[in-house]
Amino acid sequence: MPRSALALALSFLEPESPKINSILQDTRPVYSFWLPLLVLVSLTLVTQLVSVSFTSDKDFLDIFLPSAIALLLISAPLAASGLLLGPKIGLGAPLLTALLTRSPGALRGVVKFTGLAAGIGLSLGLFLWLLRLATVDSLPPELPELGHRGAIGGLLVSVGAAIGEEVWLRLGVMTILAWILVRALGQRHLTPEIAWVAIVISALIFGAIHLPQLAAAGAASSIGIAATMLGNSLVGIACGWLFWKHGIVSAIVGHFAIDVVLHVLPAVLS
DSSP states (O other): OOHHHHHHHHTTTOTTOHHHHHHHHOOOHIIIIIHHHHHHHHHHHHHHHHHHHHHOSSOHHHHHHHHHHHHHHHHHHHHHHHHHHHHHHTOSOHHHHHHHTTOTTHHHHHHHHHHHHHHHHHHHHHHHHHHHHHTGGGSOTTSOOTTTTHHHHHHHHHHHHHHHHIIIIIIIIIHHHHHHHHHHTTOSSOOHHHHHHHHHHHHHHHHHTTHHHHHHTTOOSHHHHHHHHHHHHHHHHHHHHHHHHHOHHHHHHHHHHHHIIIIIHHHHHO
16 A cells, blocks of 8 residues: 555554554555455445345345345445555545554544544434424425334444445545546645545435435435435535545444434334
8 A cells, every 4th residue: 555545544543653654664465455355345245235134025045146246246346446546545444454454543543533423424314304304294205204114124224325335435436536536637646626526426426326216115206306316415425525534434434323313213213
């Protein structure tokens, strides 16, 4: 991994640590690429398959193999692209890399920045919940209620979505977009302007991929589409900012916190 990427990741931990200095000099791909790739792809597959097994009406054995293959074909290339291209422009999985290399202070860094991510996620989730309550009379009646999967189903979906969608949309799509823009514009590093363009575009893509689910529920009216795009784009922007500033772990935690408020709490409180 290029020195600048992991240096940024570890600078908030223990900058003077000999262990960190050795990590910064260590270019073995097992630490910077293969191990994070294995962890992220494995977590994506497991959490997505568990979520599918709980929420699908079909026999799990009938859909396991095609679901696993599809998830692998989506997750592996996107995660690999993010882990390869991200460090070149200051994006990637710095907290995860620090944990996997057992860097001194890594856990403290994870607690610090995942705490920030959780706070942002809970706040945005609460805002979206209140917005849904305030506009419920204007929304299509076919739109599924928040918490309709139940507490356990909502929790499983929240975990699967937080890991999978962040690996796909932030580590994958957003990183690829940012890298292309950096190269196309002749920049030497990721500028705030390029970062925000990549954040917004990936957030809009994130919103758009939820539209088929909306259509399947019979709620794809103009107001349903607008509400779905707005809500999911706000989630994508928040998670994109967390990914830009603190890496994929923070984005996953922020996304999970949002989804817990939207998919678990309503079920618990109903």
